[in-house]
Each structure stands twice: as C-alpha cells, then as structure tokens.
Amino acid sequence: MISRMSVDGGRQHCPRFENHRVVVTGGARGIGASIVRAFANEGANIAIVDLLIDEARPLATDVGGHAVECDLSDPADTVKGMNAAVSALGGIDVLVNNAGVFKITPLLDISAEEWDWVFSINTRAMLLTTQVSARAMIDQGTGGKIVNTASMGGKVGAANQAHYAASKAAVISLTQVSAAELGVYGINVNSICPGYVLTEMGAATRTPEMVAEWSAMSPLGRLADPADVASMALFLASDDADYCTGQAMNVTGGMISH
Numbered sequence: 001m002i003s004r005m006s007v008d009g010g011r012q013h014c015p016r017f018e019n020h021r022v023v024v025t026g027g028a029r030g031i032g033a034s035i036v037r038a039f040a041n042e043g044a045n046i047a048i049v050d051l052l053i054d055e056a057r058p059l060a061t062d063v064g065g066h067a068v069e070c071d072l073s074d075p076a077d078t079v080k081g082m083n084a085a086v087s088a089l090g091g092i093d094v095l096v097n098n099a100g101v102f103k104i105t106p107l108l109d110i111s112a113e114e115w116d117w118v119f120s121i122n123t124r125a126m127l128l129t130t131q132v133s134a135r136a137m138i139d140q141g142t143g144g145k146i147v148n149t150a151s152m153g154g155k156v157g158a159a160n161q162a163h164y165a166a167s168k169a170a171v172i173s174l175t176q177v178s179a180a181e182l183g184v185y186g187i188n189v190n191s192i193c194p195g196y197v198l199t200e201m202g203a204a205t206r207t208p209e210m211v212a213e214w215s216a217m218s219p220l221g222r223l224a225d226p227a228d229v230a231s232m233a234l235f236l237a238s239d240d241a242d243y244c245t246g247q248a249m250n251v252t253g254g255m256i257s258h
C-alpha cells in the first residue's frame, strides 16, 4: 500500500482525513468542488450529493469517491440522497453542508414561491441532512463534525437579497442549535461565512466594476478563492477544531469582524 505521508524540509505530514468518510453537498462545482479536492488530498473517502450529476460524477471518479444525484429542494429526495451517500461510504465522519442557491430580487418583488425555494435548499435541506448524518454518527458512537456554509450575507444583509440573507442567518442559528443539542454525542457543528467568491453563483449579474468595488472592501485587496473557504472547512472538520462548536467563522478577507 502506498503511504500518503510526505516529508517536507525534514517534517513529516500525515494526511488529516485518512479513512474519514466525508459527505459534501453541492460538491459538483465551485466552492464545493474545492472542498472535495482538499479533503481528497488529505486522504478522505468522499461522497458528493448534488443535482448536477454530470459534473459530480467525473469529479467523484477523479478523487476515487461517490456521486449521488439528489434534489435538495425536495425533502424526500434529500433524505434518500443522504442515506445513499452514507451507505456508499459505510458510515459518516464529516458532513459539509455546502449546497446553496442565490437570487437577486428586490424585497417588494419576492414571491412566496421564490422565498420558499431559496429556503428549501439553503436551510431546510440542511436540517434534513444534519438529521440523517447525526443519527448515523450517534449510532456509530464515533462523534463527528458538521460544517455548514452560511454567508457574510447572513450577518450583514444586503439590498435585493432578503431571502438569501435571511436563509443564511437561519443557517447560523441552526448551527448554534445543532451544536447545543449534538455536543453531548461528540458532534461539533460550525458554520462558515464566506465573503465574495468568484464562482458560478451570481456570475450572471456580476460586472468587473462590482468585483473592483468588492475587492477594495477587503484590507487584503482581493476576493476569496474557493480554496480559502475549503481551508476553513478542513480546519473545522479536523481534530484541531475539537473545542470549537456553534461558531460562525468569517472567511471575508477582513470585510467584517463580527
């Protein structure tokens, strides 16, 4: 068997997630795909749960993992898809709830259907995937780590994003409650609040002027790379974060500090 341990400058590096079973929702592209690759580089066995199965499959094959087709806006399909992912891995040690959708609509024009659609994927699906994975972790008796993707928008609401911002504020709250209830089982639950990341999300309405304006909001003078978010996901899923739970960690390049 090939050892994944590497030596760099005399220091030995052990992959942090060797034999860890990791489910990533929305792992087919964007931030999720970066999270999938980062876990795979550290030895994890991965299952991607995503609607975009044609993008999820080749990535899963590339990292020696599994791809499960699932529409997270549908509660029954969400539970079925999560159970299939946990079965494929033979259990679960880490859940990364990354899937999400974004809409720009003025407050006065948001329909009840559009509001429900955003919440169904960004928030309700997270409750259901958390229930499936936490039950499995409790049955295993192993504990585990759950990482939820919220957003800077969940802490600082921006115009024309009422449903998105509210759904992400709800993710921060769901994370706190999950941490309070699941800590007794050795399950840590934290969320990540990325700032602006240049992915497909929001690409249709993004202009070079907006990118320049947003970059200037960061003391670091740039927007986030998906890998910046992946690094935080790995930290929160690792043993290094064993005494960290219920937190909402900013990956905003210093744009906000609360």
Ligand SMILES: NC(=O)c1ccc[n+]([C@@H]2O[C@H](COP(=O)([O-])OP(=O)(O)OC[C@H]3O[C@@H](n4cnc5c(N)ncnc54)[C@H](O)[C@@H]3O)[C@@H](O)[C@H]2O)c1
Residues within 6 Å of the ligand: 025, 026, 027, 028, 029, 030, 031, 032, 049, 050, 051, 052, 070, 071, 072, 073, 098, 099, 100, 101, 102, 121, 149, 150, 151, 152, 193, 194, 195, 196, 197, 198, 199, 200, 201
């Ligand atoms: N891009 C940003 O600037 C930014 C900022 C803050 C937070 N986030 C959050 O990060 C996460 C990832 O965003 P991204 O930028 O990579 O976006 P993205 O659109 O590139 O990827 C989203 C992923 O979620 C999946 N998904 C969407 N709806 C689904 C459904 N109904 N069922 C199953 N899978 C579904 C998509 O297929 C895709 O793989 C999201 O939760 C998003 O809200 C993104």
